[in-house]
Each structure stands twice: as structure tokens, then as C-alpha cells.
Amino acid sequence: MALNMKYVREQFPGLKNNWIFMDNAGGSQILKGVMDKIQEYYYSNNVQLGGSYEVSQNAAKAFMNGRENMVTLFNAARPEEIVFGPSTTVLLQFLSKAMVDQFSAGDEVIVTITDHESNIGPWVWLEERGVIIKFWPMNKETYELDLEHLDKLMTEKTKLVAFTHVSNLLGTINPVKEITKFVHDRGAMVCVDAVAYAPHRAVDVRDWDVDFYALSLYKVYGPHHAALYCRYDHMEKLASLYHYFYGRDKIPAKMEPGNANYELSYGSGAIVDYLVTLGEQAGETGSRRDKIVAAFEDIEQQETILCEQVLSYLRKRNDCKILGIRDGKDPRRVPTIAFTIDGKDPEKICLEMDKHKIAIRFGDFHARRLADNLNITHDNGAVRVSLTHYNTVEEVETLIAALDQILGT
Numbered sequence: 001m002a003l004n005m006k007y008v009r010e011q012f013p014g015l016k017n018n019w020i021f022m023d024n025a026g027g028s029q030i031l032k033g034v035m036d037k038i039q040e041y042y043y044s045n046n047v048q049l050g051g052s053y054e055v056s057q058n059a060a061k062a063f064m065n066g067r068e069n070m071v072t073l074f075n076a077a078r079p080e081e082i083v084f085g086p087s088t089t090v091l092l093q094f095l096s097k098a099m100v101d102q103f104s105a106g107d108e109v110i111v112t113i114t115d116h117e118s119n120i121g122p123w124v125w126l127e128e129r130g131v132i133i134k135f136w137p138m139n140k141e142t143y144e145l146d147l148e149h150l151d152k153l154m155t156e157k158t159k160l161v162a163f164t165h166v167s168n169l170l171g172t173i174n175p176v177k178e179i180t181k182f183v184h185d186r187g188a189m190v191c192v193d194a195v196a197y198a199p200h201r202a203v204d205v206r207d208w209d210v211d212f213y214a215l216s217l218y219k220v221y222g223p224h225h226a227a228l229y230c231r232y233d234h235m236e237k238l239a240s241l242y243h244y245f246y247g248r249d250k251i252p253a254k255m256e257p258g259n260a261n262y263e264l265s266y267g268s269g270a271i272v273d274y275l276v277t278l279g280e281q282a283g284e285t286g287s288r289r290d291k292i293v294a295a296f297e298d299i300e301q302q303e304t305i306l307c308e309q310v311l312s313y314l315r316k317r318n319d320c321k322i323l324g325i326r327d328g329k330d331p332r333r334v335p336t337i338a339f340t341i342d343g344k345d346p347e348k349i350c351l352e353m354d355k356h357k358i359a360i361r362f363g364d365f366h367a368r369r370l371a372d373n374l375n376i377t378h379d380n381g382a383v384r385v386s387l388t389h390y391n392t393v394e395e396v397e398t399l400i401a402a403l404d405q406i407l408g409t
């Protein structure tokens with residue numbers, strides 16, 4: 001079913017200024033509901049948790065409410081599987097630190113060439129302990145990660161495979177369930193970066209059976225805050241990052257040293273409320289979780305229209321190289337579209353685009369190793385147009401007209 005675009009856009013006050021936001025993989029606009037909830041927290045519950053008094057008890061309930069909403073968003077089994085933190089970068093650094101004692105010299109960890117550095121660097125650190133890091137290469141024709149390459153890399157020493165659900169440069173959805181089964185069958189764990197996936201499709205950590213799964217809420221229409229899912233049996237094994245009197249059994253507090261941000265954790269619950277409302281508008285009458293799934297079906301429908309609108313334009317240009325799947329209707333594609341134009345500097349294209357009040361971005365997007373692999377790092381990377389469901393066909397028409405002006409028809 002088509003999204004009610006009037007309703008959708010009204011939920012994002014930032015869309016009312018006269019910019020067109022197409023840098024959503026950098027960060028999305030924030031829902032009014034999230035801001036309201038953050039404010040409500042400050043007005044009603046702004047005290048430290050752990051006190052005996054009523055307001056402190058209420059604050060603890062609000063924080064837990066934030067975690068429970070993440071359970072619904074991730075489809076996790078229990079709130080203790082959710083860790084809040086300031087960013088995915090920090091959460092994955094924490095995770096690697098909390099897992100250090102699970103690795104011995106000679107163990108192997110596989111990372112991919114297509115990931116954002118957030119899900120590579122923290123694992124490369126393990127080299128200091130004698131862990132061997134291997135890179136899962138990309139198929140340069142298809143821009144995909146092939147299991148046959150992974151098969152060649154995995155040995156009985158492989159403990160963990162860290163990969164991205166969607167590359168923030170290529171926009172290709174990796175088959176997370178299939179990869180996870182492949183890795184589990186060979187006795188290793190997976191750590192998945194879902195930052196570029198979560199704004200576009202429903203997450204289901206239980207269906208996919210992933211071990212660790214991280215996303216940034218500020219790209220899923222929320223605040224600058226992030227959440228990491230750790231399957232409970234893995235969570236139990238993590239070392240404590242908190243004070244010495246917070247042992248391994250202090251779950252998940254041991255992974256939130258100094259406490260997570262209460263108000264942003266609580267406020268992020270409004271992301272789920274919003275998705276539930278979209279699901280209801282789609283006619284879904286089941287659980288909150290069912291409504292989220294229905295919402296993302298409609299989100300996908302809108303995004304597919306926009307994605308193909310941009311890609312069909314770019315395909316027609318014979319000076320354009322699209323990085324990633326070229327067909328916007330391919331269900332493995334999200335509307336995070338990076339491209340280069342022969343002889344044109346990505347920075348200059350973006351500076352020109354600024355004059356049209358269309359927010360896009362250039363660079364390597366911190367997927368530096370991928371940009372190196374594509375040989376674009378020294379040319380200011382690529383131009384990236386990253387759309388989300390609140391973008392409209394009219395906005396994409398304006399983008400295309402601006403591209404025609406900047407690049408020539």
C-alpha cells in the first residue's frame with residue numbers, strides 16, 4: 001500500500017525548512033514524536049536512576065521502556081539483549097573490548113572490504129593479541145560479497161565474521177540470514193553492522209539468528225544514539241566494561257559504563273510508535289511487531305519508486321558510473337546511491353548542489369578501504385544521493401533537474 005505522504009512528512013518538522021534532504025545515510029531528519037518524548041522525560045523524570053524515591057523509579061521505568069521498544073524494533077528476545085550507546089562506532093569498540101578474552105593468538109577474525117570502518121577497526125585491534133585478521137573481498141563485477149570467497153577464508157580457527165548488512169556506499173543488501181547460517185555451520189559468530197539497512201527494512205535478529213547486530217538511531221529518524229543487540233548467551237560471556245563491582249552478571253549495564261543516555265533511550269521509543277502507526281495505516285491489525293513489518297513493506301514500496309527514478313536517470317548518462325546495483329527495482333537495493341561522473345570532481349558537484357538547496361554528500365563515507373578498493377579515494381570519492389521514505393517523486397525531479405544543470409544534459 002502507498003504511504004500517506006502527507007502524514008509521513010508532517011511527522012518530521014525539519015522537512016518544513018526549504019531544503020531537500022538527500023543525505024539520509026549520513027543522518028535522517030528526526031521525528032517530532034521522538035523530540036516530544038525526550039522533552040517529556042526532562043519535564044517528568046530528569047533524575048538519576050537507582051534512587052528509592054518515586055521520580056527515580058519512574059525514570060528507571062522510562063529507560064526500560066526505551067529498551068523494550070528496541071526489543072520490538074530488533075525483534076530481540078528480551079530487553080537485556082539491548083545495549084544503548086552514543087554511536088555504533090563506540091558500541092562496536094566496546095564489543096570488541098568486552099570480547100578480548102574470548103580470543104587467543106592464532107584465532108582468526110574475518111572482516112569485509114565493503115564495511116564502514118566502524119565494523120573493521122575494532123576487530124583489527126585484536127591483532128595486538130595475535131589474532132589473524134582476514135579481509136573478505138568484494139566481487140568487483142557485482143559489488144557483492146560471495147560466499148565462495150568466504151569459504152576459502154574460513155578455517156577451524158575462525159571465531160568471528162564481521163560484515164555489513166548494507167554498505168553505506170554501495171546500497172546492496174547482503175543476505176544476512178544465509179551468511180549467518182554459513183558462518184554458524186563453520187563454528188563462528190557474526191557481528192553485523194546494520195546502520196545503512198535499518199532505516200529501510202524491518203530488522204529481525206531472531207529470524208536471522210545473528211549474534212551481534214548494531215544500528216544508529218539517528219539514521220532511523222531518531223536522536224544521536226545507537227543500539228547494539230547481543231544474543232543473550234553471548235551477552236553473558238562478555239567481560240564487564242564498568243567498575244570492578246559490576247561483574248559479568250550485570251546485564252546489560254556492564255556494557256553501558258557510566259550509564260547510557262536515559263532521555264535519548266526513552267525518546268527513541270517514538271521511532272517504534274511511528275512505525276506502528278504506519279503499519280496501522282497499512283491496515284495491519286496484529287501486534288506492534290506485525291505493524292512494524294507492515295510499515296516497512298510500504299516504506300520499501302516508496303523507496304523503490306524513488307530509487308529507480310534516480311537510477312534510471314543515472315543509467316541514461318554515459319558519463320556516469322553507478323557504484324552498486326544499477327536496477328532500482330532490485331529488492332536487494334536500498335536508495336543509497338553512490339556514483340562518479342567522468343572528469344567531474346564530486347566535491348564540486350556537491351558545492352553546486354548546495355546552491356539548489358539539495359543536501360547530498362561526497363567522499364568515502366568512512367568506508368575508506370572500499371573507496372581505496374574502488375580506486376576513488378584520491379578523487380574525492382563518490383557523490384552519494386541517499387534517500388529515505390519521506391522523500392518524494394517531486395523532490396527527485398528537482399534533483400534530476402539540478403543534476404542536468406550542473407553536469408549538462
Ligand SMILES: Cc1ncc(COP(=O)(O)O)c(C=O)c1O
Pocket residue numbers: 025026086087088089090116118119164166167168193194195196215216226
Ligand atoms: C554503515 C555505517 N556503519 C557505521 C556507521 C557509524 O555510525 P555512528 O556514527 O553511529 O558511529 C555509519 C555512519 O555513517 C555507517 O553508515
